[in-house]
Amino acid sequence: MKNILKLVPFLAVIMLAGCGDQDEVNNPPAENNTQTNNNETAAFSFKEFELDVDYKGTNQDYEVEYDTLEGKIEASIEDSINDKNLHGDEAMKELTPLFDQLTFNQDTPQAEVIQEVLKVFNLKDDYQEFDLEVTFEDGMKKQYEQHQ
Known part of the structure; x- marks a missing residue:
């Protein structure tokens, strides 16, 4: 019993070290022809994309987070509608x-952005709340919100 108690702190340190940030993407998408301010190419025309679509009822939400800050890419999908939670490379593969x-x-006008996002992500338009925040490659941040 004493030997097991001695292992507990050691195992806790190992578990914490191995957890890391589960949203971090290790295999980023291939870059396309979108030019950044530094004449580098970026994978998409934005460096941050945070989507939150809420529907009536409990557990009826769809959330996406994509960030490219400080040289790291993080991605996650929390889809309670289809009971799907993806993080890191799995999320990036789907996104x-x-x-x-x-x-x-x-x-692009807000109404067009909302309709395009709903269509591309295959989401119903009977949402209760739509909230999208995008930071484009040039640093401009735009928020698209609509409540029904």
Whole structure:
């Protein structure tokens, strides 16, 4: 019993060290022809994409988070509608083809952005609340909100 108690702190340290950030992407998507301010190419026309669509009833939400800060990419999908939670590379694998379909830019009217995102992500338009925050490659941040 004493030997097991001695192992507990050691095992706790190992478990904490191995947990890391589960949203971090180790295999980022291939870059396309989108130019950044530093003449580098970026995978998408935005560096942050945070989507939260809430529907009536409990457990009827769809959330996406994609961030490219400080040289790291983090991605997650929390889809309580379809009981799916993906993080890191798994989330990025699902998000890449969806992000590739998005054509809006910072000048696109809000209604068009919302409709495009709903269509690309295959989400119903009977949401209670739609909230999207995007930071484009040039640093401009836009928020698209609609409550029904």
